[in-house]
Amino acid sequence: MTIAQHNPAVHLTRRYWFSASHRLHQPVLAEAQNRELYGKCNNPGGHGHNYHVELTVAGPVNPRTGMVVHLGELDEFVQTRVLEPFHESYLNAQPQFQNVVPTTENLCLEIYRIVKEGWRQLPSAQQATLERVRLEETTSNFFEYRGDSAGTALSPSLM
């Protein structure tokens, strides 16, 4: 009896990081309201973070490779699609954030969308799914998205 015969499902989590700056500002609100809502995060010059992003891939262990996803493949994909575009960038200048405030919540949703959309570029992970994106803004603040319907609308509408 080997593990391979049963193909147990595991969750594999890989951790990456990038640095970026942002400014939290909602154009439909008055300047005073922005300052009240976002505080220091509304400072006009923006500010930066070292973001840590974790991707969790869930799926069966391939009996031939012993893997749920080929790590080299995943690393290259994340490097190209997520880290390169965002690293050392001003998030507000990114096309996705022209009408969306680049809070870490919205950035977490955006990374989930990017990874989900490009999933076909991961041939080794076609039996697996994206289980979770976790995005850490600081060691004290982090956000997780698992793709439930409640968070799918990336729209500029306010609370």
Next chain:
Amino acid sequence: MIYLTRRAEFSASHYYHSPAFSPEENRRLFGKCNNPHGHGHNYVLEVTVRGPIDARSGMVVDLKQLKEVLRQEVIEVLDHRFLNEEVPAFHHLIPTTENLAVEIWRMLEPKLQFCELHRVRLYETPDLYVDYFGMQPTASTGAAGKQEKELTAGR
């Protein structure tokens, strides 16, 4: 229901190689991990058990007992070992972190009769870890899950 997690560490070496592939395929698929002399990691294992809080002790599990099972069933078997050659389960199974997490579940689960194993989390490095929750009984795998349970118990 409350969840308790105990952490333990062990160091071991391994290499990735499948006899199902040619030497070239092995090198292409596994890269540096295919180096036959192997390489090592400081693995960090987190074992999560769950259950109700015992009204008299205020505990979900006797920590000393859990620590002893971890030491005897996992750490003693894996610590400072060359996994491919010294751990029988990996004579015919590639010791990826995925397979190692599943194997640790199998080593522990039958010995944890005094509590319920919820999750095995195994860090290969701080940037890479695998979670295993046992065979999940779903509509399509329910029968396999039951069979797995019986086989594990019989080992």
